[in-house]
Amino acid sequence: MAPIDTLIAGYRRFRDGEYQDQRRRFDSLAMQGQSPKTMIVACCDSRVDPTRVFDVDPGEIFVLRNVANLVPPYELDSAQHSASAAIEFAVTQLEVNEIMVLGHAQCGGISASLTGKFGGAKAGEGHFIDRWMSMIDPARTAALEAAKAHPDINPQQVLELAAIRFSLDNLRSFPFVAERVADGRLVLRGAFFSIADGVLKLLNPETDHFEPVPV
Numbered sequence: 646m647a648p649i650d651t652l653i654a655g656y657r658r659f660r661d662g663e664y665q666d667q668r669r670r671f672d673s674l675a676m677q678g679q680s681p682k683t684m685i686v687a688c689c690d691s692r693v694d695p696t697r698v699f700d701v702d703p704g705e706i707f708v709l710r711n712v713a714n715l716v717p718p719y720e721l722d723s724a725q726h727s728a729s730a731a732i733e734f735a736v737t738q739l740e741v742n743e744i745m746v747l748g749h750a751q752c753g754g755i756s757a758s759l760t761g762k763f764g765g766a767k768a769g770e771g772h773f774i775d776r777w778m779s780m781i782d783p784a785r786t787a788a789l790e791a792a793k794a795h796p797d798i799n800p801q802q803v804l805e806l807a808a809i810r811f812s813l814d815n816l817r818s819f820p821f822v823a824e825r826v827a828d829g830r831l832v833l834r835g836a837f838f839s840i841a842d843g844v845l846k847l848l849n850p851e852t853d854h855f856e857p858v859p860v
């Protein structure tokens with residue numbers, strides 16, 4: 646079966662099933678627009694779909710996905726910032742109440758950063774991945790050094806969690822985010838999903854640890 650056939654078959658199931666079940670919701674979303682309360686920054690990884698992990702309905706979460714769920718720093722220059730545009734829209738237009746950075750285990754982007762396998766690669770051979778992941782180079786160096794000093798430390802796991810903290814810090818560098826966090830209109834959260842065991846961990850701001858969510 647060609648990939649498009651799989652999609653068409655899924656579309657038909659959707660039209661006969663969920664779309665019919667939620668017809669009123671879809672009509673309302675079409676008429677009144679969206680008003681999600683939460684934005685999620687997730688990885689492109691096909692195994693980590695926030696709408697599945699959190700079992701939410703259409704219209705409930707505003708999702709930005711990119712390689713390794715990274716939020717770049719706030720930069721006012723002439724470049725076209727895809728992530729910043731999505732964050733600006735979610736925060737200032739939709740006025741979401743929460744932004745969650747959702748990292749995950751076995752992240753290919755994090756792995757590429759650690760191994761440096763695309764370092765110096767030409768366009769089409771890893772150049773864009775290398776450029777994108779280079780924003781966490783300081784955290785990468787720290788993870789590799791930690792693993793060197795303590796062989797029981799897994800640098801992949803360390804960097805996956807460090808990248809979430811990095812993105813949360815960068816979110817705070819956006820003035821319109823910082824302002825809303827300061828006055829309580831916006832909450833930032835870090836989360837981590839383990840594909841192998843289905844466990845979700847949340848970053849506890851008091852302990853600064855990722856703690857499993859009881860099920």
Ligand SMILES: [Zn+2]
Pocket residue numbers: 688689690712713714749751752753754755
């Ligand atoms: Zn990933």
